[in-house]
Amino acid sequence: MIxxxxxxxxxxxxxEALMGVNLKIEDGEFVxxxxxxGAGKTTLVKHINGLLKPTKGRVLVDxxxxxxxxxxxxxxxxxxxxxxxxxxxxxxxxxxxxxxxxKNFGYDEKTIRERVDWALNLLDLNEYRKVSPFMLSGGERxxxxxxxxxxxxxxxxxxxxxxxGQDYRQKExxxxxxVQLNRQGKTVIIVTHDVEFVAxxxxxxxxxxxxxxxxxxEAREILTNETLVNQASVALPEITKIFKGLEDFGFPRKxxxxxxxxxxxxxxxxxxx
Amino acid sequence: MxxxxxxxxxxxxxxxxQMDPRAKFIYVCILFVxxxxxxxxxxLIILFLIQVPFVFMARVQKEWMRSMKGSxxxxxxxxxxxxxxxxxxxxxxxxxxxxxxxxxMTVRFIVLVQTFSIFFLTxxxxxxxxxxxxxxxxxxxxxxxxxxxxFVPVLAEEAQTxxxxxxxxxxxxxxxxxxxxxxxxxxxxxxxxVNAIRRSLELAETMESRAWGANRNRTNLYVxxxxxxxxxxxxxxxxxxxxxxxxxxxxxxxxxxxxxTS
Numbered sequence: 001m002i003x004x005x006x007x008x009x010x011x012x013x014x015x016e017a018l019m020g021v022n023l024k025i026e027d028g029e030f031v032x033x034x035x036x037x038g039a040g041k042t043t044l045v046k047h048i049n050g051l052l053k054p055t056k057g058r059v060l061v062d063x064x065x066x067x068x069x070x071x072x073x074x075x076x077x078x079x080x081x082x083x084x085x086x087x088x089x090x091x092x093x094x095x096x097x098x099x100x101x102x103k104n105f106g107y108d109e110k111t112i113r114e115r116v117d118w119a120l121n122l123l124d125l126n127e128y129r130k131v132s133p134f135m136l137s138g139g140e141r142x143x144x145x146x147x148x149x150x151x152x153x154x155x156x157x158x159x160x161x162x163x164x165g166q167d168y169r170q171k172e173x174x175x176x177x178x179v180q181l182n183r184q185g186k187t188v189i190i191v192t193h194d195v196e197f198v199a200x201x202x203x204x205x206x207x208x209x210x211x212x213x214x215x216x217x218e219a220r221e222i223l224t225n226e227t228l229v230n231q232a233s234v235a236l237p238e239i240t241k242i243f244k245g246l247e248d249f250g251f252p253r254k255x256x257x258x259x260x261x262x263x264x265x266x267x268x269x270x271x272x273x
Numbered sequence: 274m275x276x277x278x279x280x281x282x283x284x285x286x287x288x289x290x291q292m293d294p295r296a297k298f299i300y301v302c303i304l305f306v307x308x309x310x311x312x313x314x315x316x317l318i319i320l321f322l323i324q325v326p327f328v329f330m331a332r333v334q335k336e337w338m339r340s341m342k343g344s345x346x347x348x349x350x351x352x353x354x355x356x357x358x359x360x361x362x363x364x365x366x367x368x369x370x371x372x373x374x375x376x377x378m379t380v381r382f383i384v385l386v387q388t389f390s391i392f393f394l395t396x397x398x399x400x401x402x403x404x405x406x407x408x409x410x411x412x413x414x415x416x417x418x419x420x421x422x423x424f425v426p427v428l429a430e431e432a433q434t435x436x437x438x439x440x441x442x443x444x445x446x447x448x449x450x451x452x453x454x455x456x457x458x459x460x461x462x463x464x465x466x467v468n469a470i471r472r473s474l475e476l477a478e479t480m481e482s483r484a485w486g487a488n489r490n491r492t493n494l495y496v497x498x499x500x501x502x503x504x505x506x507x508x509x510x511x512x513x514x515x516x517x518x519x520x521x522x523x524x525x526x527x528x529x530x531x532x533x534t535s
Contacts, residue, residue, distance in 0.1 A: 049441055051441060
C-alpha cells in the first residue's frame, strides 16, 4: 500500500512541484494519474520509489517511510519505467540491458537467465535478444525499457507516459498488457495525457493541477465531469463528447466506453439482442 | 548540480550585466594571468577582495555563494595535497610557511573560480556569441561555441534524469571500491553521450531545414558598442595588470607570518 501524507516538494531551484498531496493506493489497485503539463505527475511518482524525498510530509510504501531506505531497496518493490527509454538504455544487447537490474539486485546466474527469457517473451522481444538496443525503433526501445523493469517482477509497476510514440497496435497491446498485470495482482500506476487510453482501461483516476490532487474517483465519474477535466487540461473522451451533445434526447451522460455506447445506440435504434 | 548554478547565466538587470562582453572578457583574461602570477597569500587575498564589490553590483550574491560552496571540496583537496607534498618533499621550510603556501594555492583556486563565476553569471551565451562574431571570428565557430555553452544546463539536467532512471533499476552510486565506482558511471555516460550525439544530428537537420548558412553576409540585430563604463573596466584591468607586474618584479612580498612576528 502506498500512502502520501500531506506531501510537499520543492525543487532546489525553488519550483514548488507538490503542495500538500494526500493519497492512498491499495495493493492491486489500478490508478491513472492525469493532469496538465507541469502539474507534478512525474514528481509525484518519483516519490514512490524514493528518487525524490518529500520536503515536508511523509510517503509510506508498505508502511515503510521512503526517507528511511535506499532507492535500490525500494526499487525492488517499485518498478518505475521512465518516459524516455533513451534515458536508460546503455548495453550492447537487449539481453544485457534486461539483465542489468537483475545483476544489481544480486540474483544468481540461473535466475537471471530465466527472468530475461520471461521478460523477452512477455514483451515479444525474443528476436531482438542479441541486437543493440540503439538499433531498435522508438516503440521497440520503449518495450525494452519496460521489459528491463518488469524482469525483476516488482509488486508495484509505475509507467510514465507509456503510450507516447506507440502506434495503434502497440497501444492496444500495451493496454491488454497493463490490464493483465493488474489482474495478476500488481499495483499499476500510469501517468498519462491519453484520455482515450484511460477511458478504455477504466482505472481509478487521480487528477492533478498545480501540485495538488484535485479529484480522485472512478474513470466514469471523473472523465465525464467537464469542469474537473477542464481544470486539469484534459479533454473529454470523444465518445463522451458525443453523448454530451445527445443529452437533450435523453441519452445518459456518463458514457466513456465505446462498446457501451454502441449498445445504448443499438438499443435506442430498435435493435434486439 | 548546485555548483553548476554558480556558472549559469542569471538574467538580472545590473550595470555589470549591461557591460560589453568583450570588456568583461579582457578583464577575465587579465585577472587569470595575474592570479597565476602570484603565489603569495597577501596579493591573492587582495585579488579575491577586489572582486567582491563586482558580485554585489551584479546582484548575483546567491549564485556566487553557490559556486564558492561548490568549490569548497576541491579547495580542501588542493589545500591538503599542497600541505602534504610541501611537507614531505621540501624539508627546509618551516611549518608556518608551508601552511601559508598551501593556503595561497587554495585561495588562488578560489579566485579563479570566482572570476569565471562572475563572468558566466553576468554574460549571456548570446552576448558571448555576439562578442565572438563581432571580433571577426567565423560564424560557424561562434555558433558551435554558443550552442555548446547553451546545452551545458540541458545536459546537466539530462544526466540527473538518467541517474534517476538507473537508480530506479537498482544501481547504487555510493559505496564500493574505486573501480566499482567508475564502472557505475558507464550506465550514465553511455545514454548521455548517445543522446547528445542524437540531439546534435537532429539540431543540424532542423537548422538546415531552416536555411542555416544560406547567406554568407550575416547581419546582427544588436551591434556591440563599447561605452564609457566598458573602457573604464578595461583600464582598471590594465592598471591591475601593470601594478601586479611591477609588484612582482620589484617588491619583496612579505609573508603573513613575517608581518605578525615583526
